[in-house]
Amino acid sequence: MCGIAGLFHCGTIKPVHPGRVEIMTEVLAHRGPDGAGVWTGPGVGLGHRRLSIIDVEGSPQPMQSPSGRSVVSFNGEIYNFRELRRELEQLGAEFRTEGDTEVILAAWEQWGTDCVRRFNGMFVFAIHDQRDRTLFLARDRLGVKPLFYAELSDGSVAFASELKGLLVHPLMRHEVDPLAVEDYMAWGYVPDHRSILKGVRKLPAGHTLLLKHDAPVPEPQQYWDVSFENRHTAKARDLEAELLHHLQEAVTSRMVSDVPLGAFLSGGVDSSTVVAFMAEASRQPVKTCSIGFDVASADETSHAEKVAQLFATDHRARTVSADQFDVIDTIAGMFDEPFADASALPTWRVCQLARENVTVALSGDGADEALAGYRRQVFHAHEERLRDLIPTTVREKVLGPLGRAYPKADWAPRPLRAKTTLLSLAGSGERGYARALAVVPPEIRGGLWSEGFAAQLGSYRAEDPLLEMMRNAPVRSGLDAAQYVDLKFWLPGDILTKVDRTSMAVSLEAREPLLDHRLVEFAAALPEKLRVRRTQGKWLLKKAMERYLPEDILYRPKQGFVTPIAEWLRGPLAGKARGISKSAMLARTGWFDNDRLAVIAEDHISGRSDHSRLLWQLIMLDRSLARLGIT
Known part of the structure; x- marks a missing residue:
């Protein structure tokens, strides 16, 4: 496992100073304490930090292919690299090392962009092809390994395994994307279709990006998706x-x-x-x-x-x-x-x-x-059956108003917490599942924002991209879509x-x-x-x-990796809960209604409501903004 970083100039070819790539790579040292390397060529620079796992002594990076045509910086593991190596050797490839990095280079030179379809593993890598003067970025199918990238004002694309690798570049803007704040408050994280900072993107899972010196930055291309459209017929x-x-x-x-x-x-x-x-x-x-x-x-x-x-x-x-x-x-x-x-x-x-x-x-x-191991998936499958049985008009005109009027009883036994179920059944299956996934539902988020920030968001809601994904998913049922x-x-x-x-x-x-x-x-x-x-x-x-x-x-009830944050925020961490409405960092943003935050904290501490996840979100947002240097 490793960390990668680099620069590539699109639209022109400018020199890349090795020191700049080295700085981007150095802040990723925790990802790879066993070795470091930088390689530069006309208009390109690749950096690497190595955690030695396979071929401990013999696979330093960035690595150049025996032909000299290609150079790679790679983070991850290719689990079928030995099988691929044997196949490539039969096709004439020669190898100097015993690891999987050189197999990626040989696969690129043999199969081009289709090489990713051959790999079984978790990976992000950047390959510079000196013959074609391109940079090929790829991320594994499920997104186990991350990659951030951004277009900079000098015409270059900077990329790194973590956002901090971009933040040290002097041309990187530190401006928060307000839509990312809405996303974060809905889900508890910033999803892959967005970044907390404007201008930064994440290469989506199962996608590649091919950059050229003489062309603008294109959109990523998907090479893998999971389909639920077929069904096994075996016993x-x-x-x-x-x-x-x-x-x-x-x-x-x-x-x-x-x-x-x-x-x-x-x-x-x-x-x-x-x-x-x-x-x-x-x-x-x-x-x-x-x-x-x-x-x-x-x-x-x-x-x-x-x-x-x-x-x-x-x-x-x-x-x-x-x-x-x-x-x-x-x-x-x-x-x-x-x-x-x-x-x-x-x-x-x-x-x-x-x-x-x-x-x-x-x-x-x-x-x-x-x-399908999550409780929300099981509930969703049953709710979808109910939606098929209850007419739409009844769900919208009876269950919707009933759900809005029903008290939010966080203290009650789970079967008596009907508010969420009623609101979910009142809408479509997609909206119901979005509500099940959300940490903070839209009606509560709306009450958190200041008037000015609500105006910045306009009609956008964090659920919108998820609803679109569910509607366009290759599925046959509501459970499939979930x-x-x-x-x-x-x-x-x-x-x-x-x-x-x-x-x-x-x-x-x-x-x-x-x-x-x-x-x-x-x-x-x-x-x-x-x-x-x-x-x-x-x-x-x-x-x-x-x-x-x-x-x-x-068969014991599913518990998951549950942290007792609700109890802690009523006890030893109650001071942090109360302090969030007085945070200078959050107040400076002007995003929130601070009086409302104070009420939420006291309601949780008293036991009247469970706002533990919301309070924890606010605490982490406050500390993250401080770390990012947002003023």
């Missing part, structure tokens, strides 16, 4: 066996490493599944680690310990408490953009714990998106961003076997009844894993 038992095969292949292919390797183990179905297949494939005890909380209702360490004993792993655990939130500024610095998933802290802590013994850790991320946007919108924006930044902050490579694109494509074609059955999501996965895992691991 359930045969599909169960095929799923197990995909799982085994995905896990074992990601166990190739020349450095120590382990796994995150939460005690949930997904991480336990990964550990089960690792233990089956390994001759040595698998090194596992988990993080617990000082609030019993959120602590899963006993389940992780049970799985660790079952597979005789070398297991370690630690506890996260509220007093560790004094590292808020450190977390904000990891993400650059505001990021309010409160599980970032325990994820960082478990990465720190893992890094004490290993350099690579496998995670269970991705199964919920691919196999999973599609979870894979394409939520996963790269939230989950994968969280894991990438927190793992890279401690120079740890995190691998996600359950996001093997072949497994994702297989899962997308499963009949709905093999994904969701009654109240159970991930039905086929749980059925298949019954031979490996005990029932109380497979």
Whole structure:
């Protein structure tokens, strides 16, 4: 795993000073502490920071091909590089190293832009072709690895693995995009279609970008998408066996490493599944680690310990408490953009714990998106059936007003919290699912803004891009559409961003076997009844894993990596909640109604409402703006 950065001049060819690329690369040193390199040519500069995983001594970067035609800076892993190497050797390619970087160069010179379709892995790379005078940028299918880029006033395109790699360039503007603030307050992160700063873009997952010296910057081109339009017709038992095969292949292919390797183990179905297949494939005890909380209702360490004993792993655990939130500024610095998933802290802590013994850790991320494991997906599938039964006029004229009048009872048992369900049923399936995904729904967001900022937003709402994605998705049902946007919108924006930044902050490579694109494509074609059955999501996965895992691991209520932030903001962090309405940084922006923020904080602290996620969003926004130097 590594960090990359660089510059490329479009429309003209200007010299690129190596020192400028070196500065952009140096701020990414945490992503690659084992080596650094810069290469420049006419109108181009590539930088690299290396975390050595494969061919530890023999694959420095940026790397030039044996022919001298191409140069690459690469972040990630190509898991099928040995198979590709054999194929390329038969086609006449020669290799000087034993790693996957040189395979990317040979694949580019053999297949051009189609090379990305051959790669099974997580990757972002930049290839400069000196013959064609182009720069080719590519990102993996699911967006495990990130890439930011921006057009600068001197005609160059700057790119980097993290936003901080662009921020050190003197021509980079530090102007906030107001639409990104609306997006962030809706979702708790800035999604991939936008950046917190104007002029900065993220290369979308499954896309490439081909830059030329004599042409303006084009739009990215999609080379992969997941389709839910087809359905497997085989018997359930045969599909169960095929799923197990995909799982085994995905896990074992990601166990190739020349450095120590382990796994995150939460005690949930997904991480336990990964550990089960690792233990089956390994001759040595698998090194596992988990993080617990000082609030019993959120602590899963006993389940992780049970799985660790079952597979005789070398297991370690630690506890996260509220007093560790004094590292808020450190977390904000990891993400650059505001990021309010409160599980970032325990994820960082478990990465720190893992890094004490290993350099690579496998995670269970991705199964919920691919196999319908989220509670919201299960609810959405049932709601879609109700929408088909209830006439549209009844839903709009009866359920809508009823939902708006129904009290917001955060304190009540879940079955009695009907407000969200009524509002969801009153609208379309797309709007219902957007409401389920949102941290702060539109009617509450509207009450937060100052009059001036509301005018800047105009008619734009953060839900608009998601609704368009759902309507145009290659799907057959509402459940399909929900999973599609979870894979394409939520996963790269939230989950994968969280894991990438927190793992890279401690120079740890995190691998996600359950996001093997072949497994994702297989899962997308499963009949709905093999994904969701009654109240159970991930039905086929749980059925298949019954031979490996005990029932109380497979079928206990889903908890997820839940941080007890609500309790902490009423207790040891109550001062931070109250302080948000008095924040000089947020007040200076003029975006918010500060009196309204004060009421929200007191309502939460008193227990009248649960505004924990909203308050945490505001805290992280405040600290991120300070880190970005926004005034």
